[in-house]
Structures are given as structure tokens and as C-alpha cells.
Amino acid sequence: MKLLYFAWIRERVGKPEEEIELPASVATVGDLIHWLKKRGEEYAHAFDNPKVVRAALDKVHVGPAAKIANAREIAFFPPMTGG
Amino acid sequence: MKLLYFAWIRERVGKPEEEIELPASVATVGDLIHWLKKRGEEYAHAFDNPKVVRAALDKVHVGPAAKIANAREIAFFPPMTGG
Amino acid sequence: MSVRITEAPIDVAAETAALAHAGSNTGALVTFTGICRREEDGVPIAALVLEHYAGMAEAEIERHVEEAQKRWPLLGVRIVHRVGRIKPGETIVFVATASAHREPAFAAAEFLMDYLKTRAPFWKKVERADGTHWVAAKKTDDAAAARWKKPREAAE
Amino acid sequence: MSVRITEAPIDVAAETAALAHAGSNTGALVTFTGICRREEDGVPIAALVLEHYAGMAEAEIERHVEEAQKRWPLLGVRIVHRVGRIKPGETIVFVATASAHREPAFAAAEFLMDYLKTRAPFWKKVERADGTHWVAAKKTDDAAAARWKKPREAAE
Numbered sequence: 133m134k135l136l137y138f139a140w141i142r143e144r145v146g147k148p149e150e151e152i153e154l155p156a157s158v159a160t161v162g163d164l165i166h167w168l169k170k171r172g173e174e175y176a177h178a179f180d181n182p183k184v185v186r187a188a189l190d191k192v193h194v195g196p197a198a199k200i201a202n203a204r205e206i207a208f209f210p211p212m213t214g215g
Numbered sequence: 216m217k218l219l220y221f222a223w224i225r226e227r228v229g230k231p232e233e234e235i236e237l238p239a240s241v242a243t244v245g246d247l248i249h250w251l252k253k254r255g256e257e258y259a260h261a262f263d264n265p266k267v268v269r270a271a272l273d274k275v276h277v278g279p280a281a282k283i284a285n286a287r288e289i290a291f292f293p294p295m296t297g298g
Numbered sequence: 299m300s301v302r303i304t305e306a307p308i309d310v311a312a313e314t315a316a317l318a319h320a321g322s323n324t325g326a327l328v329t330f331t332g333i334c335r336r337e338e339d340g341v342p343i344a345a346l347v348l349e350h351y352a353g354m355a356e357a358e359i360e361r362h363v364e365e366a367q368k369r370w371p372l373l374g375v376r377i378v379h380r381v382g383r384i385k386p387g388e389t390i391v392f393v394a395t396a397s398a399h400r401e402p403a404f405a406a407a408e409f410l411m412d413y414l415k416t417r418a419p420f421w422k423k424v425e426r427a428d429g430t431h432w433v434a435a436k437k438t439d440d441a442a443a444a445r446w447k448k449p450r451e452a453a454e
Numbered sequence: 455m456s457v458r459i460t461e462a463p464i465d466v467a468a469e470t471a472a473l474a475h476a477g478s479n480t481g482a483l484v485t486f487t488g489i490c491r492r493e494e495d496g497v498p499i500a501a502l503v504l505e506h507y508a509g510m511a512e513a514e515i516e517r518h519v520e521e522a523q524k525r526w527p528l529l530g531v532r533i534v535h536r537v538g539r540i541k542p543g544e545t546i547v548f549v550a551t552a553s554a555h556r557e558p559a560f561a562a563a564e565f566l567m568d569y570l571k572t573r574a575p576f577w578k579k580v581e582r583a584d585g586t587h588w589v590a591a592k593k594t595d596d597a598a599a600a601r602w603k604k605p606r607e608a609a610e
Contacts, residue, residue, distance in 0.1 A: 139505055139577035140588050191510035193573065207507055207575075211591030214506070214535065214576025215400075215488055215547050215567055222349055222421035223432050274354035276417065290351055290419075294435030297350070297379065297420025298332055298391050298411055298556075310474070311467030318466070318489065319543065325491045328563075330556065331483040333474065387475065400486065401598070404564050407484075411556055442557070 133200075137178070138209035141185065144178035154200070161187045162196030164206065184210055216283075220261070221292035224268065227261035237283070244270045245279030247289065267293055299367070299375050301359045303350060305382040308389040317376045317394045324373050326400040328407040332391040334384045344425040348381040348390065351419035355379070362413045366395070369409070370402035377410065379420065409446050416443040455523070455531050457515045459506060461538040464545040473532045473550045480529050482556040484563040488547040490540045500581040502546065504537040507575035511535070518569045522551075525565070526558035533566065535576065565602050572599040 136149045158164050165182055168175045179185060187194055188207045200206065219232045241247050248265055251258045262268055270277055271290045283289065300316075310331055318327055334346045363375050374396035384390055393410050397403040414420075415436075422433040456472075466487055474483055490502045519531050530552035540546055549566050553559040570576075571592075578589040 136507070138507055138575065139579070142505075188507070188510055188575070191507070191513055193514075207510070209507065209575060210577065210588070212572060212575055213578045213589040213591055214504070214511075214574045215570035219351070221351055221419065222423075225349075271351070271354055271419070274351070274357055276358075290354070292351065292419060293421065293432065295416060295419055296422045296433040296435055297348070297355075297418045298414035310470060314466060314470065314485075314487075318487065322492045324489050327485075327487040327489060329470075329483075329485045329487075330560070331470075331474065331485075332556070333480050333483060335481045335554065336478045398491065400488070400567055401594075404486070404560070404567075408560050411560075438557075 133203070134205040136205060136207040138207065140210055141178045141208050144174060146174050159199060160196065161189065161194055161198045161200065161206065164200065165196065165208075179208075186211060216286070217288040219288060219290040221290065223293055224261045224291050227257060229257050242282060243279065244272065244277055244281045244283065244289065247283065248279065248291075262291075269294060299360075299363050300377070301356055301363060302378045303352075303355055304378060304380055306380075308378050308380055308392050310389055310392055313376055313378055313392050314394060317374045317396050323398050324396045325398045326403040327394065327396050328400070328403040329392065329394040330407050330411050331389055332411075334386050334388050334390055336386040338424060338426065341426050341428060343386050344427065345386070346384045346390065347423040347425060348379075348384060349421045349423070350379070350381045354419050358418050359414065362410060362417070366406045366409055370397065370406045372397050372402060372406055375406070375410070377414075379414070379418070381420070412439070412443040412446060415439040455516075455519050456533070457512055457519060458534045459508075459511055460534060460536055462536075464534050464536055464548050466545060466548055469532055469534055469548050470550060473530045473552050479554050480552045481554045482559040483550065483552050484556070484559040485548065485550040486563050486567050487545055488567075490542050490544050490546055492542040494580060494582070497582050497584060499542050500583065501542070502540045503579040503581065503586075504535075504540060504546065505577045505579070506535070506537045510575050514574050515570065518566060518573070522562040522565055526553065526562045528553050528558060528562055531562070531566070533570075535570070535574070537576070568595070568599040568602060571595040 133152055133154050137145045142148050158167050165179050169179045186209050189203045216235055216237050220228045225231050241250050248262050252262045269292050272286045314329055376394040378392045395403045395406040416439050470485055532550040534548045549563055551559045551562040572595050
């Protein structure tokens, strides 16, 4: 599973992307955030306040309840500020 | 008193402007339209339907009840279609 | 603020650039370009002939620009209206508004266009192969202009 | 329809001209240009750094252009979003909409800008002499985007 991070979430995690093998217990996007927070201080810091974390599954916006299933990539990022 | 005509009102009256001495009985813009209609067929045709005639006193939009008083010029024109 | 009426073609690129650098803190620039259409009811348009009331047209537009400046925090406004004979594809009117943020720039541009359509003394005549006719005012334009009225004016 | 993300400066005049002649019956052209402001809270801005999610950004913008085309009779849409380091006075984003009449052109341009602000994966970082910081999302932008929701979506 490919994980991507953007903006200050990328800065806190310390890398723009990584390949991670997810355990079977991680079924939803919310599960994944919960699991990542335990991987280390940098993740705990990045996902400190899950309310301001947005996610996309295969480049489509999703909420924390979304099932990961067979997605190829998951991206995490703060609220968007383009335009 | 200078009178100006625009668009199809100008075409019907047959001239873009004229100087006219108004009788004392003409006090308002509505009076003037009524008085002009009796001046000839071209005016009767131009002011046939007063509802679609707009007026400006010294370059400011006014309604038919507006007093002419000491205005220098009065313009008559159809609803505007600029922009 | 710049309001101009001209018989010469309007250079949209130059007009836009002039406003983009108007304010030191411009963050949003909205432009509206009104273009002479190529056809009407399926019939090709040969030209539009724009007549205006010189003196009143400038004054009326300037009054509405001042009203827009009272309503929104604008950093610049630029309006150019062409008169005379206009060919299909050519610009009839150009309105540009600059502000720090997008909301006031959009609102002011729409406000100015709605008023230009219904209150500025310009009249359009259409020349087609099958004859000429004056453009009729649209009720939808009156309705669009009415939405900007303040409570006092709305009662008029 | 043209959607482009680029690291190169945006040529507003060329982009506008490209759309002005898009449809044979274009009567209204609305453009929005988002410009890097020169200061923030009275402090000069050195630059904005725009980050984006390549692949998703284009797809997300194209989805909203398609939605705009369903809602309004548009003759053309052109969007260019710049990424990378942008200096004060330079263009961040350009949105242009063409239609036969002004109402759909204005509505679609505002719709697209509201969605770009809240749904397109771009993030802005401000570089100032006194430090750098990520721009915080504005609640007013969420509110602006929400007004376009259809009844079904609004319940979400």
C-alpha cells in the first residue's frame, strides 16, 4: 500500500510517501490513522488532531469511515488552500 | 429647452435633438410627452406607448411626475440595452 | 477608477494588465468581457450599432462605480464601453474589478454589469442580412438589477 | 475545456484570448485571476510556495468543470493553476468561463473558484522575512462552497 503525505503532514512525517504493508486489522481510513499514530513520534505529531486531517483513496476524497479494501494509494493532507 | 431623442424614438421623431419653447402649462415630464404627441404624426408615433419611454432631466433618470422647472435639457429614450 | 467610452476596439489584455497592478495588495481580479455574438436566432449578425447619450453615459457609470466602492472594499475598477459599429467577435464592454479577496471582486463586477445593462444610456441595434432592429430590453436584466436594491429603493 | 497545472508563469492575456474565440456564439467571458498579494497582516510576503497532489488535482478540477457544464450552458472553460514558488504580483490561478450570456458565465466562474479553494488538493505556504507558515483553510471558503450543494449533498 502506497501512502502519500502533503503540506505540514508531509513535513511532520518527514517524507512525501512510503510503501507500507498494512495488518489485516486496518480496514478503514480511520483505522489506518489510529494505527499510524502508534508507529512513532513523527506520526503521532502529524495525526495529533485527526479532525484537521483529510484523506483521499486512489485520488478521491473520502471520510474516516471509508473502507480501504483494494485501494492502491492513500493520501493524507490538511484542509486544502488552493485557488 | 433642449430636447434629445435616442434610438428608435430618435428615428421616429426624425431628429436627434431640437430647441423648443415650452408653454407654461407643461410642468412635468409627463405633461411634456402629452404635449409633444399633439405636435405631429412623428411625435404621436414616437410616444405612442408612453410606458416604454424613459426620460432624463439634465442627464439624470426621472419618472413622468418629475417637475421640469429650470432643467437645461430633457432626453427621451427607450429602455436601455447597453453592456 | 477608470471609466471610458470609445469608438476604437477595446484591448482586453492591456486593460486587464492595467488593473492587475493597480493596488499593492490585489489578490483577486475579475473581468467581464461582453462580446458581439455571431448569430441571433440562427441568423448571422453583420454588426451591432451602439448608440449612447454622451455625457450622461459616463456620469451614470461613474455613479455606479462609486456605489460599488461604497459597498465593497475594491482596490480598482476599470470600465470601457465601446460605441459605434461593432463586428461579431469584437468586444462591446469590458468591466474589471480588483480586490484583496475574490468575493468582493465577483460581487462588484456582477453589480456593475447588471446596472450597465439596465441604467446606462446605451442602445443596441442589430444589423442582419434580413434587416435591422433595435434590441429589446430583457425583463431578466431588470430582475438582475433589482436584486442589488437596498430596502428603501426596493419600495420605489 | 482546458485544465492545466504548471510551474511556469501564467500568461493571462493569452489564456483569455484563447477562450474569447472558443465558441462561435460567445457573448460573455468572465475571468478570475488570483494574484499573490504583496503583504499579509502588514508584513511583506517574499513568496508563496504551492504544493499539489499531482494526478488528483487535475482529476478533481476536471470533475468540477464537468459539473459546471451540466449546470450551466457554457461554451468554454479554461483553468490554469500554478504550483511551485510564486512571487508577489504573479498569478496563482486563472479561471475563465464563456457563455452566450453573462449569468451562466459569472455563476460558473464563482462555482469553480469556490470548489478550487476547498476541494482541489493544493496547499499554500507563505514565506516572509519573519518566517514561513502554511495558510490555514478559511471557514468562509467552506461556506462559499456549500452554497452550491444540491439538496441531497447538503444533508451530508
